[in-house]
Amino acid sequence: MQDSTIWTEKFRPQKFEDIKGQKKIVERIKAFVDQKNMPHIMLAGPAGVGKSTIALVIAKELFKETWKQNCLELNASDERGIDVVRNTIKEFAKTKSLGDVPFKIIFLDECDSLTKEAQQALRRTMENYVMTTRFILSCNYSSKIIDPIQSRCTIFRFKPLTEEDIEEYVKKIAQSENLKLEENTIKALVELSSGDVRKITNILQSCASIDKNITEELLYSLVSAAEPKEIKDILTLAINRQFIRARSLLLDTMLKHGLSGIDILKQIQKETVEFEGITDEKRIDLIDKCGEIEFRMVEGADEFLQLEALLASYAK
Ligand SMILES: Nc1ncnc2c1ncn2[C@@H]1O[C@H](COP(=O)(O)OP(=O)(O)O)[C@@H](O)[C@H]1O
Ligand SMILES: [Mg+2]
Known part of the structure; x- marks a missing residue:
């Protein structure tokens, strides 16, 4: 039977050690988790560099098996006008955390898309429930987030992964999925992706569904780009x-x-x-x-x- 899992989920790092690149960020965030104490955090940077991944690792490492009860995750695809901030977030923030960590986590992914009104409401929620919740906000551009929220957060700026990091990541997938990739195919992948690991993972999965021997030609026939x-x-x-x-x-x-x-x-x-x-x-x-x-x-x-x-x- 064909394996139907989506590779971006299958290969999403579950531990800090598995996250490629972003070394300084991982180090600092891991220290927060080890102390079971952290500020509000903002993760800013381009797509597919590990922002959502690290947010989920934080929740899993902090709360272990109760992470689902203690972490509320809201994606951009969810309805996120001012009512959601007022109701869903407040309801969750009001109740106490389960276990030995004295706060819960609310992870708001892709905050660029929150309206200014919703951001204002969010800012007040952050103030009111600071004893019981910590926010992790992710966005592409921190400049799209209102100043009062920015100033309440420790901001981490993510960078596109380097060629070496990407190579390591690709080789890991290749090994686990029995793919054959030539050195120049990896180079082409690095070129095409501009450091976006999600894009790389998706390209690899589409190629592999056609042929496990991934040549540069196969690669370019599947992405809309000329060699x-x-x-x-x-x-x-x-x-x-x-x-x-x-x-x-x-x-x-x-x-x-x-x-x-x-x-x-x-x-x-x-x-x-x-x-x-x-x-x-x-x-x-x-x-x-x-x-x-x-x-x-x-x-x-x-x-x-x-x-x-x-x-x-x-x-x-
Ligand atoms: N730094 C990284 N190390 C390892 N894998 C990564 C990294 N960044 C992204 N990925 C891969 O790309 C996918 C998308 O990453 P994600 O964290 O959701 O990106 P975003 O920064 O857009 O939130 C993940 O499932 C994972 O497979
Ligand atoms: Mg994301």
Whole structure:
């Protein structure tokens, strides 16, 4: 029978030791847990770097088998207007914790999406129930959270995982799932993910459902991105003034991977930054041009016409 568990849950770290990267953050938070005392905490940073994971580890390590009774978790997908803050959160905050930890935990995931009114109500709840509850708030940008909440929290800023951390993580999954990955497949994964481990895990699971031998080609056929080499080939043709061939390869590549104009433009921009064999002056011009064309596309200009204009400026 096919294993139907979602890998992001299957491989979600259950202990502090299993969390990759974020060393300083884990160290400080673990110290709070060891003392069974902690401030309100805000976890800020990009997607898929371990924010929700660490919040759940805190609850599990603090409360052990009673963690479910002592921790209320609310996701962005739940209804979270001001009424939820007023009712659900208050009801939970009012009653005493079970066991030897003198407070309960309320984990509000993805707080960026709370309205300002809800944030105001949350701030008052944080004040009123500080003896019996601690809040863990997660968000992408701490600047979206009102100052009075920020100032009540110890803020931890998460960073995208490094290449080495990602490699370690990928190798662990590969071992447990009997996957075969070449070194360059791992490199491509790191490139594609920008340090978002959730994205990596999902890509790996989709690849594995097709073939346990995960090649770079399989990888790129499943994500909507062209292989870096394909983009380089297009640019090389354009620079060598093989305009018609460059244009038809561009179109083929877009169709093959189901890319929009903006998708491929972003990849072209990235490759231009690293492209060998052009002067820095030319590079600056082209990167500037990419920015201009992105703006026009967003404003609704014909994507393919804009891309042709871009290729023409490579040939110039
Ligand atoms: N630092 C990390 N160490 C190990 N796995 C991680 C890490 N960050 C993310 N993951 C993996 O990615 C998935 C999503 O992580 P999560 O903590 O939910 O991200 P977010 O920062 O968006 O809350 C987890 O289930 C886990 O498999
Ligand atoms: Mg999260």
